[in-house]
Amino acid sequence: xxxxxxxxxxxxxxxxxxxxxxxxxxxxxxxxxxxxxxxxxxxxxxxxxxxxxxxxxxxxxxxxxxxxxxxxxxxxxxxxxxxxxxxxxxxxxxxxxxxxxxxxxxxxxxxxxxxxxxxxxxxxxxxxxxxxxxxxxxxxxxxxxxxxxxxxxxxxxxxxxxxxxxxxxxxxxxxxxxxxxxxxxxxxxxxxxxxxxxxxxxxxxxxxxxxxxxxxxxxxxxxxxxxxxxxxxxxxxxxxxxxxxxxxxxxxxxxxxxxxxxxxxxxxxxxxxxxxxxxxxxxxxxxxxxxxxxxxxxxxxxxxxxxxxxxxxxxxxxxxxxxxxxxxxxxxxxxxxxxxxxxxxxxxxxxxxxxxxxxxxxxxxxxxxxxxxxxxxxxxxxxxxxxxxxxxxxxxxxxxxxxxxxxxxxxxxxxxxxxxxxxxxxxxxxxxxxxxxxxxxxxxxxxxxxxxxxxxxxxxxxxxxxxxxxxxxxxxxxxxxxxxxxxxxxxxxxxxxxxxxxxxxxxxxxxxxxxxxxxxxxxxxxxxxxxxxxxxxxxxxxxxxxxxxxxxxxxxxxxxxxxxxxxxxxxxxxxxxxxxxxxxxxxxxxxxxxxxxxxxxxxxxxxxxxxxxxxxxxxxxxxxxxxxxxxxxxxxxxxxxxxxxxxxxxxxxxxxxxxxxxxxxxxxxxxxxxxxxxxxxxxxxxxxxxxxxxxxxxxxxxxxxxxxxxxxxxxxxxxxxxxxxxxxxxxxxxxxxxxxxxxxxxxxxxxxxxxx
Amino acid sequence: xxxxxxxxxxxxxxxxxxxxxxxxxxxxxxxxxxxxxxxxxxxxxxxxxxxxxxxxxxxxxxxxxxxxxxxxxxxxxxxxxxxxxxxxxxxxxxxxxxxxxxxxxxxxxxxxxxxxxxxxxxxxxxxxxxxxxxxxxxxxxxxxxxxxxxxxxxxxxxxxxxxxxxxxxxxxxxxxxxxxxxxxxxxxxxxxxxxxxxxxxxxxxxxxxxxxxxxxxxxxxxxxxxxxxx
Numbered sequence: 001x002x003x004x005x006x007x008x009x010x011x012x013x014x015x016x017x018x019x020x021x022x023x024x025x026x027x028x029x030x031x032x033x034x035x036x037x038x039x040x041x042x043x044x045x046x047x048x049x050x051x052x053x054x055x056x057x058x059x060x061x062x063x064x065x066x067x068x069x070x071x072x073x074x075x076x077x078x079x080x081x082x083x084x085x086x087x088x089x090x091x092x093x094x095x096x097x098x099x100x101x102x103x104x105x106x107x108x109x110x111x112x113x114x115x116x117x118x119x120x121x122x123x124x125x126x127x128x129x130x131x132x133x134x135x136x137x138x139x140x141x142x143x144x145x146x147x148x149x150x151x152x153x154x155x156x157x158x159x160x161x162x163x164x165x166x167x168x169x170x171x172x173x174x175x176x177x178x179x180x181x182x183x184x185x186x187x188x189x190x191x192x193x194x195x196x197x198x199x200x201x202x203x204x205x206x207x208x209x210x211x212x213x214x215x216x217x218x219x220x221x222x223x224x225x226x227x228x229x230x231x232x233x234x235x236x237x238x239x240x241x242x243x244x245x246x247x248x249x250x251x252x253x254x255x256x257x258x259x260x261x262x263x264x265x266x267x268x269x270x271x272x273x274x275x276x277x278x279x280x281x282x283x284x285x286x287x288x289x290x291x292x293x294x295x296x297x298x299x300x301x302x303x304x305x306x307x308x309x310x311x312x313x314x315x316x317x318x319x320x321x322x323x324x325x326x327x328x329x330x331x332x333x334x335x336x337x338x339x340x341x342x343x344x345x346x347x348x349x350x351x352x353x354x355x356x357x358x359x360x361x362x363x364x365x366x367x368x369x370x371x372x373x374x375x376x377x378x379x380x381x382x383x384x385x386x387x388x389x390x391x392x393x394x395x396x397x398x399x400x401x402x403x404x405x406x407x408x409x410x411x412x413x414x415x416x417x418x419x420x421x422x423x424x425x426x427x428x429x430x431x432x433x434x435x436x437x438x439x440x441x442x443x444x445x446x447x448x449x450x451x452x453x454x455x456x457x458x459x460x461x462x463x464x465x466x467x468x469x470x471x472x473x474x475x476x477x478x479x480x481x482x483x484x485x486x487x488x489x490x491x492x493x494x495x496x497x498x499x500x501x502x503x504x505x506x507x508x509x510x511x512x513x514x515x516x517x518x519x520x521x522x523x524x525x526x527x528x529x530x531x532x533x534x535x536x537x538x539x540x541x542x543x544x545x546x547x548x549x550x551x552x553x554x555x556x557x558x559x560x561x562x563x564x565x566x567x568x569x570x571x572x573x574x575x576x577x578x579x580x581x582x583x584x585x586x587x588x589x590x591x592x593x594x595x596x597x598x599x600x601x602x603x604x605x606x607x608x609x610x611x612x613x614x615x616x617x618x619x620x621x622x623x624x625x626x627x628x629x630x631x632x633x634x635x636x637x638x639x640x641x642x643x644x645x646x647x648x649x650x651x652x653x654x655x656x657x658x659x660x661x662x663x664x665x666x667x668x669x670x671x672x673x674x675x676x677x678x679x680x681x682x683x684x685x686x687x688x689x690x691x692x693x694x695x696x697x698x699x700x701x702x703x704x705x706x707x708x709x710x711x712x713x714x715x716x717x718x719x720x721x722x723x724x725x726x727x728x729x730x731x732x733x734x735x736x737x738x739x740x741x742x743x744x745x746x747x748x749x750x751x752x753x754x755x756x
Numbered sequence: 757x758x759x760x761x762x763x764x765x766x767x768x769x770x771x772x773x774x775x776x777x778x779x780x781x782x783x784x785x786x787x788x789x790x791x792x793x794x795x796x797x798x799x800x801x802x803x804x805x806x807x808x809x810x811x812x813x814x815x816x817x818x819x820x821x822x823x824x825x826x827x828x829x830x831x832x833x834x835x836x837x838x839x840x841x842x843x844x845x846x847x848x849x850x851x852x853x854x855x856x857x858x859x860x861x862x863x864x865x866x867x868x869x870x871x872x873x874x875x876x877x878x879x880x881x882x883x884x885x886x887x888x889x890x891x892x893x894x895x896x897x898x899x900x901x902x903x904x905x906x907x908x909x910x911x912x913x914x915x916x917x918x919x920x921x922x923x924x925x926x927x928x929x930x931x932x933x934x935x936x937x938x939x940x941x942x943x944x945x946x947x948x949x950x951x952x953x954x955x956x957x958x959x960x961x962x963x964x965x966x967x968x969x970x971x972x973x974x975x976x977x978x979x980x981x982x983x984x985x986x
Contacts, residue, residue, distance in 0.1 A: 160865050164898070165806045167768030252809025256765050342790075344765065437865045439896045441953040441960070442804075444772040458959070461775075575958050583964065662964060756862075 001367045004036045012037070017044035023381055030375045038361065038368035041313040042376055045279040046286060049550055052380035055516035056548045059526050062533035063543040071542040074505055076200060082123040082275065083193075084544020085200055086506045088570040092459055093200060094467055095127040096192035098137070098510040098566045100549035104246045105187040109154025113187050114162035114249040115223075118321050120191040121166060121254065122275035125261050126324065128201035129193030132443065133457045134163045136173035136189050137471045137510070137564045138434075141182030143426040143754050148177070151185050153755055159189070160437040165251035166258065169446045170438035171455025173471060174564075177426040180475070183554035188510045188547075190471055190566050194459045199265055203274040205292035205327045205353045210271055212288070212296060212351035213333075214281075215340055216257050216323040220306035223247030223280070223319025253322040260343035261324065269336045272327035282316045282376070284325040285351070289359045289373035292327075296373065298351035300363040312363040327353060387526055388519035397480060399613030401605045408682050415685060416736035418608060419652045422686075424746040425607040426754075428649050430660075433751035447574040451657065453645050454500035454569070456577045466574035468502035470567055474648065475560035476601040477616035482524040486531035486563040487619045491690055492647050493567035494539060498628030499645045499693055501578045501635025502569030507536055509546040509565050514558020516550045524561040525550075532563060538621045541567070571635075578635045580644040581661020582696035585724035587641060589666055591651065592627060592709060592716045593692030595677045595684055603649040604686040623691035626712050631693065633708055639701040646692040652685035654694050655720075655730055659740055660747060665728030668720035670735070676717060681735060696722055757782040757980055760797035762827075762843075764789040764818045768805035769840065769952060776952040777801065780976030782983075792822035799836035799880070799979050800827060802843025804896075804950055814857060814899050815845030824850060836880040836979050837944045841897055844936070844946030853937055853946045854912070855904030860897065861929025869961035870895035870949050871923040872935050876916055879942040880982045884974035891971035892961050894953040895927055895935075902930040902937075902948065912937055919945055951975040 014024040017040065027035050027043050035043060049055060063079060072078070076093055077085035083097035101116025117134060124131045136159045141148045163170050168191070205212065223246060264270050272292070274284045281303070289296040300312050310318070328336050333349070340347040354360075359376070361369035399405075409418045422428050431450055440449040447466065448456035454470040472492040478485025494504045509532055514521040536543055546566075552559045571577065582589070599605055600614030634640040644658045659665055670684045679687070697705045709716040723731070731737045759777045761784055763770045774784035785797050789807075794800065807818035818824070824846075831837045831852050839847040847853045860866060871892050874885040885891070904912070909932055912918055920936035928948070936947035951972030954960035963969040 157864070164865055164896075165766070165768075165809070167805060250809070252766050252806060252811070255768070255806070436867055439865075439867050441867065441894045441896060441950065442768050442772070444775055444953060444956070444959055447958055577958070662962065 001036050001370055004034050008034050012040055014040060014044065017041065018048055019044050023047055026381065031371065036368055038312045038316055039371055041317050042282040042286065042369060045282050045317050046376045047380040051279050051283060053548055054381045055383050055385050055550060056525065057382050058384045059529040062529055066533040066537040067542045071540055075542050075544060079543065079545050082126045082203060084506065084508065085127060086544060086568065088459065088465065088467060090460060090463060090465055091197050092194060092465060093197050094192060094194050094459065094568065095124055095129045096190065096469065096508055096568050097123055097545045098188055098190035098471065098508045098564060099547040100510050100512060101187045101189065102185065102512065102549050102552055105155050106151065106185055108246040109151040110158040111246055111248050113155040113158030115247045115321055116187050116189045117159055117162040118249050118251065118254050119277045120189045122277060122324065124191045124193035125258055126201065126203060126273050126275040127193065128199045128265050129195040130262055131168055131191050131193045131258060132445065133171045133192050133455060134168045134189065135171060135455055135469060135471055138174060139176045139178065139181045139186035139562065142179045143177045145182050147182055155185065155187055156434050156437055162249055162251045164439045166255050167442045169440050169442050169449065169457065171440060171446055171449040171457060172469065175431050175434050178475065178560065180560045184552050184559055186512050186552065186562060188564050190508065192467065192469055192568065201265065201270060201273050203288055203291055204272045205288040205296055207271060207329065208294050208353050208355045209330060210353040211328045211330055211333060211349045212298065212353065213326045213328055213336065213347050214303060214323065214350045215326065215345055215347035217250065217253050217320055218304045218306040218346065219315055219318050220320045221310055221314060221318065224314055224317045247319045247321050249321045256343050256345060257322055257324060260340055260345045263339045264336060267335055267339060269328060269332040270326050271329060274325050276323040276325060278319060280317060280319045286359055286373045286376035288325065288327060290377035292353060295354040295356035295358045295360065296351055297354050298361045300361050300368065302348055302350045304346055304348055312368045385516050385522045386519045387523040389523050390520040396613055397615055401599045401611055401614050406605060406609045406611055410682065412735035415681060416738055419656065419738065420746050422603055422607050422649050422653060423656050423743055424750050426750060428603060428653055429750035430748045432748065433756060447577045448500055448579060451661065452500065452580045453496040456500055456574050458574045464573035464575055466571050468497045468500045468569045468571060470496035471564055472496065473562055473564040474601065475562040476606065476612055478528060478563060479560040479612065480601050480614065480616050482527035482561045483531035484616050484619050485561065486528035487535040487621065488616060488690065489563055489565040490532055490535045491619060491621060491624045493565045494628060495624055495645045497567045497569035498631040499578060499643045501576055501632060502571045503632050504541050504567050504569040504628060506568050507541050507543045507565060509543060509563060511546065511548045512552050512559065512562040512564065513550055514553040518558060521558050528561055528563040532565065535621055539625055576635050578640055578643045579661065580642060581658050582642040582664055582722045583662050584641060584698065585722050587696045587698050587722040588702060588718050589720035589722060590695050590697055590716050591673065591692065591719045592630065592695060592714060594689065594715045595673065595679055595687050595692065596689045597679065597683055598687050598689045602686065602688045617688050617690050620691050626714055627691050627693065630708055630712060630714060634695065634705065639705045639708065640695040640697050642696040643693050646694065647688065650686045650688050656743055658694060659730050660744055663728060663740060665723045665725055665730060665740055666720050667723045667731045667733060669733045670719065673717055673719055757983055758785050758797045760785045760787040760794060760800040762787045762789060762800065762802050762823055764807035764821060766806045766809055767803050769950065770803040772952045773801045773803040773840065776955045776976045779955050780973065780980045782980045787823055789821040789823050792825050794826050794830060798983050802839040802846050804841035804843060807842055807846065815842060815849040818846045819849040828852060831944050834941060834943050838881050838975065839946040840950055840952065841948055844948055847944060847946045852944050853939060854908050855902055857899055858901045858903050859899045860901055865898040866927050867896040868927060869965060870927060872920045872949060873923050874920055876919045876938060879919060879938050879945050880979045881945045881975050882919060882978055883982055884978040890923060892965035893949040893951050893972045894961055895949040897928060897948060900928040900930065900948045902934045904931065915940060920947060
């Protein structure tokens with residue numbers, strides 16, 4: 001620091017570290033001098049878009065502002081901590097969050113995806129919870145694009161390789177292909193964890209004299225500047241490889257760290273805890289100190305290194321994986337160390353909590369950092385960036401997929417061919433080639449997983465209490481109308497959770513967008529955030545946390561706005577969960593909800609015509625809420641044996657999937673439906689109107705089921721009967737018969753043909 | 757009736773194996789890799805997972821864990837031992853079972869509901885099955901291809917030591933579709949699929965398969981019943 005005063009005006013590499021001129025100036029004002037190189041490193045990573053949310057903060061405030069006291073009732077920890085925590089009853093709490101690892105996965109698919117899983121799992125651990133499941137929403141370019149073939153196998157193997165080795169069941173997620181993600185795949189990962197109420201831990205460093213312990217893996221040179229360099233800038237296709245900025249994961253070390261942390265929590269020897277993820281030690285030390293009531297002194301040379309040549313700046317910026325930081329009372333140090341020894345986890349006292357109100361970091365006898373921690377961790381820059389509704393949007397919305405614009409199938413033969421075409425299309429075909437690479441059984445608590453509507457895991461083995469989770473986003477809808485598109489993502493995830501039989505309780509979101517410096521993208525972002533916040537308010541479920549990923553573009557072309565929404569629901573007893581496939585011949589199939597001419601952004605328009613235009617389906621959150629009530633009641637009282645939500649690909653796709661789930665056919669008639677809703681068979685089969693499900697109802701429950709729908713004023717119609725013929729088929733009476741063997745062959749072939 | 761379940765660093769299905777033991781009616785005793793003591797248990801399960809990260813070679817480091825000393829001795833003395841997945845790999849590395857388990861022939865991790873035929877039913881772990889009985893149990897592995905030289909394979913077949921075989925598509929390239937084997941005495945069994953994941957209704961394979969998705973439970977009730985009547 002002496003040096004900083006002597007050479008006050010020396011040229012510093014702030015631009016190379018991703019800082020803007022005014023940001024560098026502000027650091028000088030805060031400190032009253034030029035920053036040391038270590039301070040500059042810390043500020044640069046912590047003020048990066050990824051860590052500081054500087055472009056998104058002004059909009060994200062809505063999530064808090066639009067949360068009512070009633071919505072907070074079940075919310076034990078809200079936005080701002082490592083992950084939100086929700087009360088699921090009986091003294092159990094659940095924490096969950098979704099995060100992105102998009103840019104690292106583009107640069108180094110396997111490690112990028114693997115460490116994406118590792119990072120979100122550590123967030124969940126740092127709340128005091130045992131991680132219990134993973135979901136992974138993934139988005140790629142066109143299925144036949146060379147870059148998709150480059151990144152997909154590695155990303156899938158990375159998600160699987162890391163998650164499988166951690167012993168966490170992978171219970172859901174998405175695999176979506178669209179040319180907009182070429183050169184910018186989206187790798188989001190969601191983790192959920194459970195704990196008793198009294199086990200909740202927070203990231204703060206309180207109590208002067210308490211010790212700061214770094215434990216887990218040694219610090220190496222990997223991932224230096226990952227958040228600032230990778231996550232916060234747009235790629236130039238001609239630039240140098242950014243591979244050294246990607247972290248390398250060791251899932252075995254993380255598995256041991258999980259068990260070690262749980263033992264530490266159980267022994268009650270941890271006052272505060274923080275994981276080391278993006279921005280590494282810079283983030284952990286400044287956030288712990290900023291959340292605490294004093295300051296922190298750190299001896300950086302005590303940090304165990306994999307590479308002894310690392311400079312203090314590099315040590316502070318390294319994003320080496322599988323590391324945690326705990327604040328521990330001195331009298332509990334021995335007990336802490338006994339537990340880390342048992343798990344052979346290296347633990348080192350690297351600092352202590354002080355009363356100075358400053359974060360001071362020493363390296364080889366020299367003070368290299370002396371800053372107010374809040375200025376690093378929480379008082380970063382805030383930008384209210386210019387927004388502009390894209391001029392192209394009017395033309396896009398006007399280009400509706402009307403029957404004179406796009407030819408529609410009419411005959412039975414044409415409808416059958418269309419259904420098959422959709423069933424084998426990249427976004428609707430079987431995901432088994434991907435999901436079979438993930439362990440869905442480990443822990444023995446998985447009650448539902450892919451391809452069902454939501455993943456369901458048991459939390460309490462004695463009562464069967466558990467949670468359901470689904471993540472969704474149709475970015476084509478969001479491209480047509482980001483406000484509606486975000487609400488449609490929320491509606492679909494909410495509906496999926498209810499379809500599985502769970503009461504929706506809370507929301508997490510991963511907001512993947514292009515560059516915030518583009519006013520059009522910023523407008524999309526603001527619209528989507530407002531849409532989610534308004535929608536959550538209407539549905540009465542709070543946003544508990546999430547992640548923003550900006551700069552998802554290559555060159556000047558941004559991805560479609562992709563606000564991935566995860567909804568978590570609770571079930572008293574997961575053995576009452578509703579699967580998506582029917583099994584019992586003779587059960588009647590009901591369609592719940594109303595079908596309109598809604599094909600804007602639909603799978604049919606995309607797959608058959610390569611068309612994107614018009615308006616997305618109408619959002620009706622009140623209808624979604626009532627539908628969810630019905631579905632939860634049906635699950636609780638055993639009124640339905642199977643239910644499946646209608647979304648991409650409409651009724652045709654839902655019928656096909658419910659048949660394929662257990663290989664049991666169905667006979668369907670559409671005349672009554674067409675007459676009631678004023679539509680033709682094509683619209684009945686392929687429209688994507690929302691707030692709809694199909695349900696398979698035992699005959700003994702039919703009266704009760706229709707009464708429940710009638711009492712709530714919800715349209716419902718018997719459209720078919722489950723039919724276990726010798727040669728099972730999807731039979732749409734008067735139009736076509738499609739043997740399931742033929743349907744399955746088409747449905748199953750696509751991903752193996754592209755990637756196996 | 758006390759059945760030990762060993763936890764190595766990186767074991768994943770240890771809690772699942774302990775649940776299976778309890779559901780079969782025995783007490784599950786947690787055994788720690790670093791403790792060279794079997795604590796007087798009546799049988800041992802080596803669970804699935806990635807012991808020591810499966811670095812070097814699956815099971816190759818675990819075989820040197822302190823707990824393995826008394827375990828190998830006891831196994832040679834007739835203690836019933838079941839190695840599941842990674843546990844099977846550890847048994848091969850410990851030379852309690854012949855052969856080795858290599859990377860799946862298709863090079864990717866596979867998780868599926870796997871049909872098996874139970875071919876040897878005079879072991880303590882399979883006595884509750886009928887010879888040739890077809891069951892469905894989850895399979896999940898990256899390195900589950902069983903390999904051995906021809907002579908060993910012929911020996912295994914000739915002595916009736918193939919405990920379970922894959923039915924239908926061979927999921928990992930195992931020679932002669934072998935899913936599980938035993939030692940000559942029959943007390944040590946290694947199995948690549950995971951019977952501990954087919955023990956509770958709705959938490960295992962498709963409930964329409966086999967006995968309501970509970971086909972794995974009898975591996976554990978076999979040993980409990982055998983020990984009770986012994």
